[in-house]
Amino acid sequence: MxxxxxxxxxxxxxxxxxxxxxxxxxxxxxxxxxxxxxxxxxxxxxxxxxxxxxxxxxxxxxxxxxxxxxxxxxxxxxxxxxxxxxxxxxxxxxxxxxxxxxxxxxxxxxxxxxxxxxxxxxxxxxxxxxxxxxxxxxxxxxxxxxxxxxxxxxxxxxxxxxxxxAPPRFLASGIADALATWVEARAVIRSGAANMAGGLPTLLGQTIGEKCEQVLFEQALLAWEANRAGVVTPALEAVVEANTLLSGLGFESGGLAAAHAIHNGFTALHGAIHELTHGEKVAYGTLTQLVLDQTPQVELERYLTLYIALGLPVTLEALKLAQATDNDLMRVAETALQEGESSHNLAYHLAPTDIVGAIRAVDAHAKAFMARQHHH
Ligand SMILES: [Zn+2]
Structure with a gap:
């Protein structure tokens, strides 16, 4: 990488x-x-x-x-x-x-x-x-x-x-990890950076990332409900394959970018954030990258809708970082930007303050989105 x-x-x-x-x-x-x-x-x-x-x-x-x-x-x-x-x-x-x-x-x-x-x-x-x-x-x-x-x-x-x-929280975490796959791989394809195998992504690597996301937007909630009922359905089979095979091949031969680097940054903090799963922290990292990528509102809200339906954290409070200071978030950003991190695979340059701002913006967008939903 x-x-x-x-x-x-x-x-x-x-x-x-x-x-x-x-x-x-x-x-x-x-x-x-x-x-x-x-x-x-x-x-x-x-x-x-x-x-x-x-x-x-x-x-x-x-x-x-x-x-x-x-x-x-x-x-x-x-x-x-x-x-x-x-x-x-x-x-x-x-x-x-x-x-x-x-x-x-x-x-x-x-x-x-x-x-x-x-x-x-x-x-x-x-x-x-x-x-x-x-x-x-x-x-x-x-x-x-x-x-x-x-x-x-x-x-x-x-x-x-x-x-x-297994508890549905695990499946939801895997869905979040898998939703990061295409968001990160397409950023790598755009920038011409290397995938995790040290080469450029193939058409197959790209296709797998796209398919992964498509399956999740179509089937993730159905699979999660089947998991809650403890039953295997075709939707659960499809999402298990997306979380495991498509996401696995997609991230490795597609590449990682900011979402996982920001996840890695979160692990540098002390306290209750360590109670969250890998996928839960990746969910917030993905939203942060989407903000940095200047994703249109309708598109950002498509992700928010699915994360919220699956009980994934979309606010700092849900991430157990309601009390996080700017210093804490600077630590996250600096860890995410350390040498060799996949955040450098983006097509644009990032400063630590860009990441801190985007982390706070995700919280603001998510709260405003939920308030608007509530209103309707
Ligand atoms: Zn991951």
Missing amino acids: AAVQDTIREKVFISPGRYIQGAHAIQRAGHHIGRLGQSALIIADDFVWQMAGQALTKSLEASKVSFEYARFGGEASSHEIDRLVALGEQALVVVGFGGGKTLDTAKGVADRLGTPCAILPTTASTDAPTSALSVIYTDEGVFDSYRFYDHNPDLVLVDTHLIAQ
Whole structure:
């Protein structure tokens, strides 16, 4: 994710080896993981392991794949990756089973061990599963860096039945992460900057980003309602695919811009903002980029309408930053603008005060929009 470089001439598109999605797909996980290696290190947190560990181990046993369970400590940090690498020296395949941070950690462990990597998301809350990179945080949960790998996961297997049982807040977070995809990729295409694979976006990368957004505006609310009812519907299947596959390929081979950089800036603050999910902070970052991009009112309100319907944060109060000072927001802006950040992929130059102003403007626009809605 270099800044705009005159030297980039080649287009690059990368993707995982195999993507499988369907209700109860986990029952076939052993078959697919066994093709990668007959001895698995499974990384999952206690909650996921108790909820769904048995379905996975039953499937592995049926396919005669031996396994060892390694409990995930909760943060995708360098320390955590080191610790798990030491536990996995015998493993022939690393399996990440859980949410975005578990999966990012598993990718780091597989890379260090030099084994294939299987990714089994239990929520559709981020677009982490398919990419050849991890977002590394400090042990305290502050954004640290992106870690890039030689190749994408060999297998991504998504059980939509499991996802339908997860809290709808996770799906909404994934929708927010996926709505950022096209907003950021089109900015990268406009500026001629590099995607996450270090090349120019292909037509396929662009098409995936556009399709991702289209699916979400058409199906996201229906999928969220199905998730609230705990059922798998065609709309839920479509949105799980948009959140996971389309958003994952779309951001990696399309590129990131200001929305994720501003998200990373928010993680530098202390306090209750850390209670928000990745996608929730990305939602606010996306709105901030839309303001910076001088998005027409009708278009901005199209996004606001969907975020509000899904219970995503569109005000500073909802972001638990009602008391944020200009100094706090300057810290967010300066973090978002640090060297190597994707905010430099925009076609225009940004100063920290531009970002602070846009963050405050999102709050003002959202409040005015909600007041007008209320009035009607
Ligand atoms: Zn994201």
